[in-house]
Amino acid sequence: MIKSPLTEVNNYLIKQLPTATAFLNTKLEVVYASDTWIDYFNFGNRNVFGKKILDLFEKTTRNWEKTLKDCLKGKNRGPGMEHYVDSEKKDRWFEWTNIPWYDENENVIGVIIQTKDITRKVSNELEFEKLQILHDKKSEIAKIGSWNFDLASQKLSWCKMTKKIHEVPLDFVPDIETGINFYKQGHSRNTISLAVERAMSQGAPWNEKLQIVTAKGNEKWVIAAGKPLFKNNELVGILGTFQDIDDQVQAEMKIRESERLLRTLIDNLPLNVFIKDRDSKKILVNKAECDFLGVKHPKQVLGKDDFDLYPKKTAQESRNEDIKVMNSLKPVLGKETICEKKDGQITTFLTSKIPLVGNDGIANGLIGISLDISNIKQKEEELRDLIDVTALQNKKLVNFAHIVSHNLRSHSANFSMLLDFLVNEKCGKEKENLINMLVEASDNLLDTLENLNEVVAINTNTNLNKKPVVLNDMVKKVTKNLNAFLLNNNAKIVNTISDDMRINVVPAYLESILMNFITNSVKYKEPTRNPIIRLHATKNEGQTLLEISDNGLGIDMKKYGDKLFGMYKTFHEHKDARGIGLYITKNQIEAMNGKVMVCSEVGKGSIFKIYFNERN
Amino acid sequence: MREINSIYIIDDDPITVFGIKKMLGSVVHGGVVHSFANGKLAIDAIRDTTSKNAEIPEVIFLDINMPIMDGWQFLEEFIQLSLPQKVRINIITSSIDSADIEKWEHYRLRSKHVITFNNKPIKKEKIDRITKVA
Structure with missing residues (x-):
């Protein structure tokens, strides 16, 4: 039995134990307890002594009771862990050490319980576990592995991800040489060798984008980074990361390639x-x-x-x-x-x-x-011009063919008719009359042929002989030739053409044109007034406009406008009107790529506008 | 031989006028044949005649290509005259231009008068056939 003074002493000593400790008797009742133990469990003023331990804790495991009972039998069960919720509803973790309490005679007289608050340790462990999981996940998603080289042991260790990137089995044991040899020969391997060497010798970190060839022979782009570790200024190892960026690099290369393709395409x-x-x-x-x-x-x-x-x-x-x-x-x-x-x-x-x-x-x-499409546009325009010219020529040709056919037909009809009469005529005098008419018809035919010939000549000679002519020189020449005719008719010519006006024409045509218009203006003068003929010329964009205006009879444009330049069309009762002059004039103008237009009012006069084209 | 009171020949070619006149001599008898060198002279004559209530031509021989006023212009003015009787107009032309045929159709259908289209040369038989009162 324990003596009282001893108990006091024991009690006092135990009370001051720094580790939370409680002594239980064989009935598992608290005999002694350190203050720390009482504080630990917030028993405060509550009397714990003499109370059964299992009654002091509301929630305990059956396991503990068994452990305690085992202790009483002398069995040492080692430490156990207990979880409980404290008065502030916080999770707390304890590590219990339950050991048998022996007396001097090695008899078990109870159980000694030592308690350690491991709440922080446990939560740290949990936190660590969480971090580990997070880290693993991160490294899995980002494909970032890590490695560690210990200088002392010369041991290189790779994490799971690093192994996965290298496509080696998880039990693979790398060393510094095999590690370097995974890098692709050439730039990558040279770079990493140099980086490792510099890290070892100068403590320099590295971060490089390199290529490796995995254990399965696949080429991969990685970012390899290394950071030397120092302890007391001594290099102890190198810690590094290893990231698989092959997908990004491949994607980047693809993007760059398609960009280049696109660029080449749009540039060409x-x-x-x-x-x-x-x-x-x-x-x-x-x-x-x-x-x-x-x-x-x-x-x-x-x-x-x-x-x-x-x-x-x-x-x-x-x-x-x-x-x-x-x-x-x-x-x-x-x-x-x-x-x-x-x-x-x-x-x-x-x-x-x-x-x-x-x-x-x-x-x-x-x-x-x-x-x-400027070129196409220009070609189109040229083509249209060509079509216009062709259409015009075609029209002229058809027109001419009609004229020829009509004129020749009318003459031949006359021949045929007269000959028919002649064959059947018995009267000698009438026969002579018919023969005279035949001669007249023949002369008419010759005249017509000559006219037609002239027209053909104009249209076939076209631009071959165009040359620059001082317009006024030609005007002077024509008026000189017409001098007597103009004087007889009291005609006056008002010429406002400047002396330096030159135009590119077939000289003979220009002469004929001037002659014709001036003669016509006088021929078809208004009988009550003296003819005045005005000549005026202006140049504009490769075109010269010659205007010949008169104060003559004028022409009813509504009635005759479309026939004015037709062959054998006459509009005034004039003995010399042959109906060929304006037709030939128009052909001459058009043969030089020009055109002619007319404004006229009956009783007031006419203005002929002749456009000369400088180009051929 | 039939009787026609008044015949007009409108043509600027004296040989054609001579020929038609000569052929008419053996087809009709009596009556008067007038010739005009263009449409203007003829239409003026017709207007003059109607104003005097004198006899207008029963048959007209009409050329197309003439100065001053051509055959078509003459027709244009002629069909606008309000004449009580039908007149026979024989176009005599050397033209075989389809445009002229179309114009003829145009006037023929627009007019109550008898308008025929005849190509030169004209034979006596043809003159015989087309010289009658409409």
């Missing part, structure tokens, strides 16, 4: 391609567009808008169109547009503008594609 398209932002500023231009704008590098036009590049009017039209396309989201396709540059150069384009629609359904720019 025979089309002007550009992309504009919402403010119509250029954010992409291809080579053709650069060439068109006369710049060497896209940089020179990027960020500029049409107002920087084109005259205001062109720019505003383009901007309006851009806004329309971006607001309506409806593309403009293959629209013929005329683009004037600041230097005045005009280009015809087939332009398409396609809105660039963002995820929000709003256009944040547009793609423009322009095809320069």
